[in-house]
Amino acid sequence: MDAVELIEDYTPGDFWFATSRHTILGSGSRLTFTDTDVPALGDAVPAALAGSPGSLAVGVLPFDTTATPGYLVVPSVARVSGPAHPSAAALPRLTIDGPSAVRAVPEPVAHVEAVARAVRALQDRGLRKVVLARALDLEFPGEVPAKAVLRNLLKDNSHGYTFAAALPGGRSLLGATPELLLSRSGRRVVSHPHAGSAPRSADPVTDRENADRLSSSRKDHVEHAVLSEAIVETLRPFCRRLSVPRTPSLVSTPTMWHLSTMVTGELVDPDVTALHLAGALHPTPAICGSPTVEARELVGELEPFDRGYYAGTVGWMDASGDGEWAVSIRCAEVSSSRMRLYAGGGIVPASDPKAELDETSAKFRTLLRAMGLE
């Protein structure tokens, strides 16, 4: 069975994870793990999988792991196929009836003001970076057509991680993120942090200009360095060899340009699982800030909502401890007829509040495009 056939079998509540290497569809739940203690989850999940080689645990960790529980399941049936692309690009685009109401949370002007306050707080408190997000609430006349949105996301995004995951209370998280928090395959670990952004443009000249401006933006390189340094610092004690390119690369999604750094390492201890490493890295300065504790506090002061499972991590692990955990951004939480889209951006002392608002608007386009709402 190929991935394009697999998507036909997806039903909301299932787990879906499509990468450039493979596609996973997990249905039903044989076991459920839910805990605010990530190290405890990191122990319980591999212990439960130990007797069944080949079985998988799949799910999500929230942004604030101390307040919201991680939610992982061992599906009753897990099917794995090859990559969905290139054939997924030929899927017909599904038409989605638009929402009956859209509300920005907070209002755009309030987000600009929050960013300005964040810039002042960074200076007053001596922080290097904080990530501030905003949301768009969409109300549909009936159930959110989650399967159609997922199919369009899969069609549009040939790179990165297109995902859907069940959340507690019958909700689910849908998205297509470019960012890998951590993968482990035997002793090999990979992290692919992204920070520093510019919008894509339909006009090739403007598109190239945006990319060039990002490549030479000092502010974006600072924003990126805070992140890549944190990833390296966390992974170094676990790895005997760590390879880190000296300068970030320019990468793109259909809607954004980013600076990214591919970090690869070799584990000292092969018993350290993908989930343990993801838990050690999270929350990175891609979605929280630096220093972590102070940045998380500032996020709580300035954002008028709970992030839930946005800016957490979504992925899978197997009985051997291998797995892949992507950063849950460019996503939306779906609950019956409601959908909450999230988008955030890294703020450093040189950030411009209006440009930060525009950046979040561009990041919403991953989901808006999949819904025909660009």
Ligand SMILES: C=C(O[C@H]1C=CC=C(C(=O)O)[C@@H]1O)C(=O)O
């Ligand atoms: C926090 C988000 O993006 C992160 C990932 C890539 C680039 C980012 C940036 O340039 O700010 C963010 O750190 C988001 O999309 O909601």
